[in-house]
Amino acid sequence: xxxxxxxxxxxxxxxxxxxxxxxxxxxxxxxxxxxxxxxxxxxxxxxxxxxxxxxxxxxxxxxxxxxxxxxxxxxxxxxxxxxxxxxxxxxxxxxxxxxxxxxxxxxxxxxxxxxxxxxxxxxxxxxxxxxxxxxxxxxxxxxxxxxxxxxxxxxxxxxxxxxxxxxxxxxxxxxxxxxxxxxxxxxxxxxxxxxxxxxxxxxxxxxxxxxxxxxxxxxxxxxxxxxxxxxxxxxxxxxxxxxxxxxxxxxxxxxxxx
Amino acid sequence: xxxxxxxxxxxxxxxxxxxxxxxxxxxxxxxxxxxxxxxxxxxxxxxxxxxxxxxxxxxxxxxxxxxxxxxxxxxxxxxxxxxxxxxxxxxxxxxxxxxxxxxxxxxxxxxxxxxxxxxxxxxxxxxxxxxxxxxxxxxxxxxxxxxxxxxxxxxxxxxxxxxxxxxxxxxxxxxxxxxxxxxxxxxxxxxxxxxxxxxxxxxxxxxxxxxxxxxxxxxxxxxxxxxxxxxxxxxxxxxxxxxxxxxxxxxxxxxxxxxxxxxxxxxxxxxxxxxxxxxxxxxxxxxxxxxxxxxxxxxxxxxxxxxxxxxxxxxxxxxxxxxxxxxxxxxxxxxxxxxxxxxxxxxxxxxxxxxxxxxxxxxxxxxxxx
Ligand SMILES: Nc1ncnc2c1ncn2[C@@H]1O[C@H](COP(=O)(O)OP(=O)(O)OP(=O)(O)O)[C@@H](O)[C@H]1O
Ligand SMILES: [Mg+2]
Numbered sequence: 001x002x003x004x005x006x007x008x009x010x011x012x013x014x015x016x017x018x019x020x021x022x023x024x025x026x027x028x029x030x031x032x033x034x035x036x037x038x039x040x041x042x043x044x045x046x047x048x049x050x051x052x053x054x055x056x057x058x059x060x061x062x063x064x065x066x067x068x069x070x071x072x073x074x075x076x077x078x079x080x081x082x083x084x085x086x087x088x089x090x091x092x093x094x095x096x097x098x099x100x101x102x103x104x105x106x107x108x109x110x111x112x113x114x115x116x117x118x119x120x121x122x123x124x125x126x127x128x129x130x131x132x133x134x135x136x137x138x139x140x141x142x143x144x145x146x147x148x149x150x151x152x153x154x155x156x157x158x159x160x161x162x163x164x165x166x167x168x169x170x171x172x173x174x175x176x177x178x179x180x181x182x183x184x185x186x187x188x189x190x191x192x193x194x195x196x197x198x199x200x201x202x203x204x205x206x207x208x209x210x211x212x213x214x215x216x217x218x219x220x221x222x223x224x225x226x227x228x229x230x231x232x233x234x235x236x237x238x239x240x241x242x243x244x245x246x247x248x249x250x251x252x253x254x255x256x257x258x
Numbered sequence: 259x260x261x262x263x264x265x266x267x268x269x270x271x272x273x274x275x276x277x278x279x280x281x282x283x284x285x286x287x288x289x290x291x292x293x294x295x296x297x298x299x300x301x302x303x304x305x306x307x308x309x310x311x312x313x314x315x316x317x318x319x320x321x322x323x324x325x326x327x328x329x330x331x332x333x334x335x336x337x338x339x340x341x342x343x344x345x346x347x348x349x350x351x352x353x354x355x356x357x358x359x360x361x362x363x364x365x366x367x368x369x370x371x372x373x374x375x376x377x378x379x380x381x382x383x384x385x386x387x388x389x390x391x392x393x394x395x396x397x398x399x400x401x402x403x404x405x406x407x408x409x410x411x412x413x414x415x416x417x418x419x420x421x422x423x424x425x426x427x428x429x430x431x432x433x434x435x436x437x438x439x440x441x442x443x444x445x446x447x448x449x450x451x452x453x454x455x456x457x458x459x460x461x462x463x464x465x466x467x468x469x470x471x472x473x474x475x476x477x478x479x480x481x482x483x484x485x486x487x488x489x490x491x492x493x494x495x496x497x498x499x500x501x502x503x504x505x506x507x508x509x510x511x512x513x514x515x516x517x518x519x520x521x522x523x524x525x526x527x528x529x530x531x532x533x534x535x536x537x538x539x540x541x542x543x544x545x546x547x548x549x550x551x552x553x554x555x556x557x558x559x560x561x562x563x564x565x566x567x568x569x570x571x572x573x574x575x576x577x578x579x580x581x582x583x584x585x586x587x588x589x590x591x592x593x594x595x596x597x598x599x600x601x602x603x604x605x606x607x608x609x610x611x612x613x614x615x616x617x618x619x620x621x622x623x624x625x626x627x628x
Contacts (some may be wrong), residue, residue, distance in 0.1 A: 100493075100593030116282045116317070122289060125327075126320040128355055141360040145592030164281060164315035191349070195342035196315055 010035040010167060010199050011056065016065030018048065018055045024063055025051045027225045031218055033167075036197040038189060038213050040204055040233070042248070043220040049203045050094055052220065053171055056201065057091050058082070069167070087115070089167035090160035094175075094203075096152040098144040104131060104155045105140035111162045130158040133188055135181065150176045157185070161192075167199045168192075174206045182206065186213050207249065211237075219245055260284040260311075264295045271302035274325075277310035280318025289321045296329045304329055309338035319346050326352045389508075389585045396509045397516065411514040412521075419480045420522030424529065426479070430471055431530040435459060435537020438467075443545050452545050453555055459538035460556035461564060468531035469568040470616060473575035476523060477608035481583035484515055485604035488587025489597035497588065512584040516577055523576035524569060531568065567628055571619055575612060582608045 009032035019025045025048040033039045043049045054060045056067055058074040066073045074085050098107050108127040112118065118126070131137050134154035136147075144152050153176060160168055170189075174182040186209050192198040193213075204210055210217065210233050217236065219229040221244070229236050229245045237249035247254075260278035267273060272295045276288070296304050306325060308314070314322075326334045331352050339347060366374070400407045443455045488511055491497050497507050535556065542552050586604040590596045 101595035112282075117286050118282065118289075118317075122320065122324065125324055125355065126317060128358075129316065129320055129323065129350060132350060132355060137355065138359040140358070141362050143593065161316065164317055191345055195345050196313075 008035050009033060010070055011201070012066075012068040013056065014066045014068070016055060016067060017063040018051050018060070019063050020051075020060065022063075024225070025222070026220055026227075029065070029220075029226055031227065031230060033199060033201055034216075036193060036199055037215040038193050038200045038202065040202050040210050040214040040217040041220065042204070042210070042217050044222065044248075047220050047222040049220060050171055053169055053201070053203055057089065057169055058086070087163070088165060089169060090163065090165040091169045092153070092156045092160040092171060092173060094171040096144070096149075096156040098152055098156055098159070100144050103141050103143055104136060104147070104158075107144070107155060108159050108162050111159070115163055127162070130161055131155065133161070134158045135184065150178070150181065153177065154181070154185070164196070165198070167201065170200065170202045170204075172203050172205065174204065174209055182209060183212075185209075189213055207251070219248065260288055262288045262291050264291070267303075269302055270299065272296070272299045272304045273307055274304065275307045275310065279313040280311055280321065281313065281315045282317035285317055285321045289324065292321070292325050293328060296325055296334060299329070301333070304334045306334065306336045307338055308336060308340075308343070311339065311343065314339070314343040314346070316346070319343070319350070322347055323350055323352050323355060327356045385589070386585065389581070389588075392508045393512055393516065393581055396506070396513045399509065400513050400517065407517065408510070408514055412518050415515055415518035416522055418483070419476070419518050420526060423475060423479055423522075423526060427472060427475055427526050427530050428533050430475060431463075431468065431534040432537040434467060434471060435463065435534035435539075436541050438462065438534075439538040439541035443541065447545065452542070453547060453551065455545075456538065456542060456547070456552050456555035457559040459535060460560040463531050463534040463538070463568075464560055464564045465567045466616075468534055469527045469572045469575060470612070472523060472527045472530045472572065473579060473612050474609060476519065476526070476576070477579045477583075477605050477612065480519065481579045481604045481608045482601040484580060484583030485587040485590075485600040486597055488584055489590035489600035492588055492590045493592055493594075493597060507588065508584075512581070512588075515584055516580045519576040519580035520573060523579075524572045527569060527572035531565075563628055567619075567623055571616070574615060574619075578611050578615060579608045582611060 011033035013029055013031050013033075016029045017024050017027045018029060029052065041049045041052060051060070055062050056069075056074075058067075058077075062075050065075075067075055069085050070088055072081060072085050074082070077085055098104070099110070102110070105124070105127045108130050109123055112123045112126055116123070128137055128140060131140055134157050136151060136154055136158065139147055139151065139155075144155065147155070153173065157170065157173055160170070174185055177185065189200055189202070190213055193200055202214075214233050216231060217229075217233045218227050219236070220226065221228045229240055229242055233249075236245055240246050240249075260276065260280050263275040263277075265273045265275070274292055274295055278284070280288075292306075304325070306322060308322075311318070322336050322339075326336065328334070336347065439455050439459055442458055443452050446452050446455055488497070491511070497511075500507050500510055539549055539552050543549065583604040586600040586607070590600045
């Protein structure tokens with residue numbers, strides 16, 4: 001196996017117009033996500049971050065442009081190829097989207113049962129390990145409705161990691177988590193990214209966590225319908241030419257009119 | 259690809275030399291072999307040599323932990339794992355993972371189960387009575403303060419309950435009329451009494467079948483829909499949100515639905531009666547009884563009392579079906595399957611109640627000589 005090149009992109013987004021039906025939310029979006037990096041999508045509430053994510057995982061058809069996941073276009077892929085592309089990534093949705101009638105362990109077991117030939121005890125051990133990674137091994141038998149919102153979110157992360165995918169998409173993983181749990185989650189992400197070369201695409205607002213783990217960020221803006229900044233979070237924070245971007249990083253409200 | 263080479267040491271222990279890529283697609287045969295080797299070592303030390311492992315993801319780590327659990331952590335040792343993978347392994351506590359920290363509660367003894375079921379039925383009955391009271395109060399309030407009823411909701415629900423149900427009600431009642439007429443006309447003809455089939459259809463449709471079929475369709479369509487709507491709202495805490503805003507969910511959600519059902523069901527029943535009679539007329543026509551004769555025959559046998567007998571029932575059925583649908587929805591607990599349970603139980607208990615109440619009506623009408 002050849003060693004991965006440091007800037008060999010695993011996801012290429014090319015001139016994509018993202019939106020719903022006829023309505024475009026973001027236009028002419030172009031960026032690369034490199035293999036093994038922690039890539040963060042930033043932006044105001046309602047700016048289209050989840051929308052962009054939904055397009056990258058093939059849930060919504062793009063209005064224009066192409067999205068290559070490890071070389072294959074997820075927009076046009078069909079049948080077996082599409083199935084193979086879907087196997088390359090795990091997703092945690094903003095709302096968690098756990099299956100309500102299954103326990104947390106069963107939620108994590110489901111993809112393992114469907115896609116591996118491991119036996120029952122082995123799958124049970126893996127499911128428990130994934131839940132232990134997010135600190136939930138004492139809640140394996142609980143139903144999603146019986147645990148807190150933050151715990152549901154963590155269980156959803158465990159489910160996204162169940163098959164050890166090469167790419168993991170997380171939509172606001174640390175929203176609703178306390179600072180300690182959120183820091184533990186950062187450590188987990190970093191361990192997987194640095195240790196296994198897993199690529200993370202994370203939608204997040206948590207500035208401390210972004211500074212701690214992000215290799216690169218892009219920033220989207222609803223008003224300007226696209227990417228307004230791209231690069232290292234620290235550099236953007238200190239020296240972005242765009243005042244809006246600097247304000248975002250410094251948590252400043254719109255200056256009041258004199 | 260991944261391989262496993264097993265060698266025996268002088269003291270009866272084993273060295274398991276792993277090589278290659280450990281992930282969910284490669285570990286299956288290795289895990290079995292490893293398990294057998296650990297068992298064969300019979301208490302002697304086992305060293306898992308991972309020096310040649312060049313990739314080891316969560317599934318690979320699970321296999322290492324599985325082997326460690328099997329032999330006990332002080333007997334099975336993982337050596338030479340690359341630091342990146344060792345960090346993944348290091349985050350787990352093999353002993354803690356061996357235990358199920360959240361086991362399912364043990365089954366209760368049969369006596370306790372029986373008692374619980376009885377208590378559940380009793381609680382359900384009490385809930386039904388309370389709900390009936392709340393609904394009556396909410397309806398009384400609606401009569402006193404009609405300006406406060408959310409009429410926009412009522413009209414929207416009316417459309418779904420009434421207008422949208424017209425095709426299916428028409429289809430079922432028409433078929434009912436046709437079949438009823440046909441099945442009775444064939445034997446009646448042997449006595450030359452086909453004409454009296456008109457009497458049968460007239461009385462059966464107006465007194466009984468029109469109202470009952472409409473109510474059953476209402477239970478299947480709208481009862482289930484109410485339960486699913488309110489169930490989803492309950493699960494999403496929308497009902498809690500109403501309550502904390504100081505808005506009574508019964509007044510806010512149940513009243514418009516019951517009013518809509520009360521307005522629409524009698525009209526649907528009337529419609530079903532007419533279409534059913536029409537179906538009968540079509541069959542009779544095939545048995546060469548002209549339309550005019552059919553109408554005159556029905557006119558002679560059926561009186562206004564017969565019509566009212568069915569029509570009055572339809573109001574009661576409407577309240578029953580809409581009420582039970584809403585109640586089951588509000589009783590939903592959590593999760594998608596509980597919404598499904600609510601809808602099922604709304605239809606089942608709705609139809610059971612229909613049959614009971616219809617029986618009560620039959621007895622009362624008989625005693626009153628209607
Ligand atoms: N299913 C949908 N159909 C049509 N428009 C939608 C849909 N989902 C979102 N939108 C619109 O797309 C825009 C972006 O929404 P999106 O959910 O991507 O925001 P976001 O950046 O993820 O915000 P947040 O941080 O609050 O989650 C919003 O203006 C929203 O109204
Ligand atoms: Mg979002």
